[in-house]
Every structure is written in structure tokens, then in C-alpha cells.
Amino acid sequence: MASFILSQRKKTEKSRVFFKNALNFSLLVFFFLPQSGVNGHWGFWAHKRINRLAVFRLPAEMQVFYKKYIDYLSENAVNADKRRYAVEGEAERHFIDLDVYGESALAVLPKHWKAAVQxxxxxxxxxxxxxxxxxxxxxxxxxxxxxxxxxxxxxRISADIGHYIADAHVPLHTTRNYNGQLTGQDGIHGFWESRLPELFAEGYDL
Structure with a gap:
């Protein structure tokens, strides 16, 4: 009986440790991105690359699971973008116009959704x-x-959340002037997110 109880305790502890480390895939992508040396929104190629590389930044016990599905996470990293113009309410999940809220959005905006809505x-x-x-x-x-x-x-959620947090690191996804349309730089968004990574990714410190 004692050995059975001890066994159950060990299982419970393993589960607790797993979920503690697995706050979620998104936070792991979040911590990965600032160290990558790449700042900006990403086209399809870069989104796939970010999700793929993020798997190798996971705690060892999570890599066991996620490495088996690394191709899925990479290929489906762009699903959120594919839904942007087909699903109502999707587009707003990819950006925030921080300059709308004055000099310090952090001081103005509540951290939690319900409080922000109020x-x-x-x-x-x-x-x-x-x-x-x-x-x-x-x-x-x-x-x-x-x-x-x-x-x-x-x-499905892991692939999507990697996409959203990658987008959240994009300077051009934090301003009303998202495509240079207010400063005579029309088209800069696509140049930043797609063309530059495709041309220079091999030189990035990933």
C-alpha cells in the first residue's frame, strides 16, 4: 500500500512539474524571440522558421512531445494569417496600435481583458x-x-500562439502607420516581414 501511494505521489509530482514548465508554447516562443537577434513581423517563411526553432528552446521534458510534431508546428505556423480575411474577428488578434494610447500604453491599458473592456x-x-x-x-x-x-x-493552439507572439514582436504591428502609409513609405510592411528575412536569414544569429 505504501509503495502504491508513493508511486501515485511521484506521478502527481511529475505532472505538476510538467504543467509548471508548460505555461504554454507561446511563452516559450516569447522568450526565444528576443534572443534571436530578429525583431519584426514575419511572412510565411519566417513564421515557419520561428515556430520550428522555438521547439528547441523548450524544457527537455516538453521537447520529447513537441519534436515529434515539429513539422506540423512549422507548416501550420501560418494558419492564423490564412484566416485573417476569412474569419471575422481574426485580423485584430495580430496587432495593437500602441500609439493610439499616448506616450505610455503600459500605463494606460489594463493587463486583463475584462478590465480593459470596462x-x-x-x-x-x-x-x-x-x-x-x-x-x-x-x-x-x-x-x-x-x-x-x-x-x-x-x-493547433501551439502553432497559432507561436504566430501571435511572433506578430507581437513586430514594430509595424504596434502602430497605426503599419505600412508606412502615413510617412510616404508605402509597402514597407511586406519588405520588412517577408523580403528581408528571406534574403538575410542565413546571417541571423538564430
Whole structure:
């Protein structure tokens, strides 16, 4: 009986450690990106590369799972972009116009969605982008999927959340002047996110 109880305790502890490390795939991508030496929004090629490389930044016990599906995470890193113009409410998950909120958006915007809605109004928030709050939503969804051991859902959310956090690191996804249209630099968005990574990725410190 004692050995059985000890065995169950060990299993519980392993599960606790796993979920502690697995806050979610997005946060791991988040910590990976600042160290990569690459700052900006990404086209299809770069999104796939970011999700793929992020797997190798995971804790060892999570790599066992995610490495088996690394091709899926890479190929499906662009699903969120494919939905942008087909699914209502998708586009606003990719950006936030921080300059709308004055000199310090951090001082103005509440961290949690409900508080932000109460203060700013939902329509206004969605108009100017909701990526920080949607990452929180996706993180909760991923945590639930991990607890349920729902592999298909884990992979789908992991691929998406890597995309959203990559977008959140894009200077051009944090301003109303997202394509240089206000400063006579039309087209700079695509040049930054797609062409530059494709041309110079081999020289990046990844």
C-alpha cells in the first residue's frame, strides 16, 4: 500500500512539474524571440522558421512531445494569417496600435481583458488590435488542452500562439502607420516581414 501511494505521489509530482514548465508554447516562443537577434513581423517563411526553432528552446521534458510534431508546428505556423480575411474577428488578434494610447500604453491599458473592456470599450479595443489579450486567451486554451491531453488541440493552439507572439514582436504591428502609409513609405510592411528575412536569414544569429 505504501509503495502504491508513493508511486501515485511521484506521478502527481511529475505532472505538476510538467504543467509548471508548460505555461504554454507561446511563452516559450516569447522568450526565444528576443534572443534571436530578429525583431519584426514575419511572412510565411519566417513564421515557419520561428515556430520550428522555438521547439528547441523548450524544457527537455516538453521537447520529447513537441519534436515529434515539429513539422506540423512549422507548416501550420501560418494558419492564423490564412484566416485573417476569412474569419471575422481574426485580423485584430495580430496587432495593437500602441500609439493610439499616448506616450505610455503600459500605463494606460489594463493587463486583463475584462478590465480593459470596462475602461476602454470593446469596440475601441478591437478596432486598434487585441494581440496582448488574445495571447492570454490562447495561453489559457493551451493549458486546458495540455491538462486534457488532447493532442490535436495542443498542436493547433501551439502553432497559432507561436504566430501571435511572433506578430507581437513586430514594430509595424504596434502602430497605426503599419505600412508606412502615413510617412510616404508605402509597402514597407511586406519588405520588412517577408523580403528581408528571406534574403538575410542565413546571417541571423538564430
Amino acid at each position: 475602461k476602454m470599450g470593446e469596440d475601441s479595443l478591437r478596432k486598434h488590435g487585441i494581440v496582448p489579450w488574445y495571447v492570454q486567451t490562447a495561453a489559457s486554451q493551451l493549458t486546458a488542452a495540455l491538462r486534457e491531453k488532447n493532442t490535436a488541440r495542443i498542436l
